[in-house]
């Protein structure tokens with residue numbers, strides 16, 4: 531397996547997971563990578579590892595460069611097993627290596643791999659001299675777990691950012707100047723929407739903490755390494771972590787039983803498009819919830835429709851809303867809709883979840899009995915227009 535050089539004596543030695551299609555519920559159409567990095571100085575340092583079943587890939591890349599027995603330190607920026615999973619295996623090759631981690635990292639690593647680990651706990655902004663280079667560790671709690679930290683190589687201006695700035699992409703390319711920005715941005719947005727979104731306040735703090743660093747390269751723990759678009763991806767993170775979302779993007783998400791709720795959904799789309807807004811529509815049976823979250827990341831208006839089944843919403847809508855509640859997107863303007871035969875509780879249930887998320891609900895939920903007729907659709911159009919004009923009317 532081939533290693534890749536980032537700068538003199540700094541190498542990517544990670545693993546490519548070509549076949550990965552499901553990352554605990556997140557559809558990873560392009561697979562992923564787990565990025566480990568090797569720094570050669572007076573001390574030899576391995577930063578993060580890979581999933582346990584891909585250990586041989588990492589080992590083979592390291593062995594191309596040095597004898598693994600020469601590794602002095604393993605930096606564990608994050609306990610989650612996609613990055614720590616090969617620590618026990620690599621320690622068999624370098625039993626004297628010491629593991630550097632945060633306080634929460636120490637707790638997590640001991641729980642995962644036993645009390646005997648030789649760990650060095652570092653505070654935020656603590657430095658380690660490894661010869662010609664100095665490493666600075668900056669704690670970034672909750673980006674993505676409480677233990678997270680990043681490692682900054684002062685002389686080389688490389689930020690090893692772990693989960694932050696990652697994307698799930700398996701590819702022969704390692705750097706962002708080798709792939710289309712559009713693909714990179716879409717996968718980085720999907721990653722943010724499905725992994726990082728609940729921790730946006732902590733991302734803002736982390737961006738603040740990192741703002742004083744001079745960064746040439748961001749080397750995340752998943753996907754492609756940023757060396758061309760460093761400022762650009764930081765700018766996207768600032769936007770995604772903020773509460774402001776683009777004013778004119780609208781997302782309609784629905785499931786349908788006999789086509790009536792779908793008819794309402796497409797009527798809303800037409801009416802809102804006539805108001806000059808950009809609208810995306812997703813049927814929950816055709817689009818995966820993790821892809822819908824990517825749409826939602828940059829949508830200010832979110833309309834969710836469900837017919838009523840057994841006095842409640844359809845199961846696919848329930849699945850989506852359970853996922854949505856966990857990811858906690860803030861600052862949206864919501865509207866619920868759906869057709870019903872009797873009861874008609876589903877739109878109310880959807881609206882309650884929107885309220886729990888703190889979303890604004892400027893117009894009433896739309897409930898249409900059985901098949902929407904001409905008058906019903908006229909009302910649907912009016913409510914859709916009212917919704918997207920509610921900001922100007924405030």
Ligand code: FEO
Pocket residue numbers: 608610611612613674675693751752
């Ligand atoms: Fe890529 Fe939170 O692990």
